Amino acid sequence: MELPALGQQTAETHLYNTMLERLMLFRHNAPNDVWILMEQQTCSKRQRQEIVKCVFGPALIGSGTIVRMPFAAADSPTVSIKNVILPKKLEHKNNMRPSCLNISEAMNSSSNPFVSVIIPVCDDLRRLKICLEALENQTYPTHSYEVLVVNNNTAKDIEPDIVSFNHVRVICERRRGSYAARNKGILNARGTVLAFTDSDCIPREDWIEKGVKNLLSRHNMGLVAGRIDIIVADPDKPTAIEIYEKITAFQQKFYIEHSKFGATANLFTFKNIVEDVGNFDDSLMSSGDVEWCNRVFAAGHTQMYADDTCILHPARKTFSEKFRKSVRIIKGKHALGLLDCSSRTFMKRLIWPVMEAGDILSKGKHSAHLKGKKQKLKFIVALFFDSYVWAFGSLVVAVFGRTGRKKLKIH
8 A cells, every 4th residue: 555645754654654553443433435634734635635545445535524633744754643533424514614523522423333232042031131231231322332132033022022121123033043143133233343242141331332442442453352251140059060161161362362263252343344254154053153253363354352341151050051062062163174083182181181180189270269179079070071071072073973164274
């Protein structure tokens, strides 16, 4: 990308760097027409339009929206852009050209893009209501977001049960599967920002606010994966599986850093990122978030873990619930070609819980989360159970399952 000559090379270089860093960051939320106003001694109208072309593309030259960028004089050795007024629609009154925006007003408006929260649900009305209650009380401006509940069980009409909640629209998706439901939500979303969560999740009151802030914080942001805190039904009497999940489940930071994905229980992205890489693969019943996020990474978009963007997620309670989840994930990974079925990994899955149990009992590993010997033993039992389900489940799928697809390279 080449910028038009603006005088000194230092000015041109600084303009290029600053525009990309501070203005391209918000191109996802830019309206179709953008004006950039600069001091007359800095550049002409033609040069201003050329700059807009370089940053936003030729289709965005026009009027009706103002981005004001105060510059020092063109011959100054220290040219800088101190304030960027981000895109905001202005009304033309009496056929007069709109005046420049107030800085703080424009910043507040542009930092609150419209958000579509997408929640797939299937026979989980009780927990969905709790989720919607949390979304009713967000710190994000109430006029700047909507909640799309995608009912994946069309035999049951849930709209009468949630009609009292503000912001909510109910959509039906006949094709079974959470990723088919999410795609239906994307299709109907009005927002430039998409926020994904699940019906059994409870967003913190500043969830949308922090998610959007993090999404707008870096250049070329593709997605933000937020923190998922595990909660148990009875903190005084947690089951073995609840203890195990509280320590091991939904390690979003690890997922982003090592596997280049974030769970859709807490995920933010731009709608045009979906337009760029495509929808979720709705043929998958599990690990569709892995496959989609890997595509985002492969397309060159930035991924980020945000510890301050938090939701609460209930732990599974029983061994049968954990078994069903593990088998579903095993099948999903196998379908994507991501399941390691080697003999070495099989043996590692058998041996690893023995070593881990030794560290827990002798070295106090996880002592911050495990209270007393009873909880330690419960955790160890659940650890052996889950490791062996993965070991033998992977073996069974590898022998009897259909061949998975070719693994997507994310190097």
